[in-house]
Amino acid sequence: MPREILVAFGREVKLVPGRANMRPTSMIVRRRGDTYTLSYGRRVSFESMKSFLNSERVKRFFERTEEKAQKNAGAGKRGIMYGGKEFIYFGRTYPVRREASEKPSLVITSAEAVLSCPDSFTDEEVSAYLKERLRAALKDFIDERLPVWENATGLKASRYIITTVKSYWGKMFADTRVMRISDKAVQKSAECIDYLIVHELVHIRHNGHGRAFRQTLAKYMPDWKEREKKLKSS
Numbered sequence: 542m543p544r545e546i547l548v549a550f551g552r553e554v555k556l557v558p559g560r561a562n563m564r565p566t567s568m569i570v571r572r573r574g575d576t577y578t579l580s581y582g583r584r585v586s587f588e589s590m591k592s593f594l595n596s597e598r599v600k601r602f603f604e605r606t607e608e609k610a611q612k613n614a615g616a617g618k619r620g621i622m623y624g625g626k627e628f629i630y631f632g633r634t635y636p637v638r639r640e641a642s643e644k645p646s647l648v649i650t651s652a653e654a655v656l657s658c659p660d661s662f663t664d665e666e667v668s669a670y671l672k673e674r675l676r677a678a679l680k681d682f683i684d685e686r687l688p689v690w691e692n693a694t695g696l697k698a699s700r701y702i703i704t705t706v707k708s709y710w711g712k713m714f715a716d717t718r719v720m721r722i723s724d725k726a727v728q729k730s731a732e733c734i735d736y737l738i739v740h741e742l743v744h745i746r747h748n749g750h751g752r753a754f755r756q757t758l759a760k761y762m763p764d765w766k767e768r769e770k771k772l773k774s775s
């Protein structure tokens with residue numbers, strides 16, 4: 542049996558086993574009124590709760606929510622923060638902080654992803670919402686970059702589809718010129734996604750990855766090898 546209270550940065554945090562549908566490795570800190578609680582999934586060890594609660598991220602969370610609570614006796618009293626839940630966006634990893642609000646929104650600052658959503662949102666609803674936002678961000682990026690590369694190469698896709706397929710980054714069918722980009726690409730930096738776009742465009746002209754393919758690729762993107770390495774490194 543884990544102890545029921547942990548002290549971190551002078552705050553008492555009540556440890557509460559998460560609901561059955563909580564992800565096994567998730568941790569969530571909440572502030573309700575003047576009380577902090579940590580909900581944890583069934584595979585979270587006492588040690589990892591301790592190190593999570595003593596992290597700089599949680600310290601900032603304590604400070605920020607308390608600052609807000611002082612400023613605003615209403616909504617600011619509530620705060621929520623995810624441990625273990627991270628948001629990978631264009632090559633950078635952000636901790637997710639959750640705030641209560643009626644309408645969901647997501648704001649990405651240099652330090653964190655701030656998710657505002659109703660308190661009633663379950664873990665699954667949060668994941669679905671974050672996923673939808675990631676997809677929209679990838680779409681915005683491709684909408685902006687694809688025409689740029691089509692102009693540079695003179696190779697035009699008929700359209701593109703963002704898929705959820707994890708076994709490839711991209712695919713191009715030369716006969717229909719439909720470009721497929723996996724939604725996992727949004728986790729990679731802009732230079733990697735640019736490379737992916739050019740790679741797929743070049744497949745309109747060349748099947749496979751032979752010498753001619755690589756030469757054409759290098760013509761439009763001389764540093765493609767480095768970009769490819771970054772794309773394929775985890």
Ligand SMILES: [Zn+2]
Nearest residue numbers: 740744749750
């Ligand atoms: Zn290819």
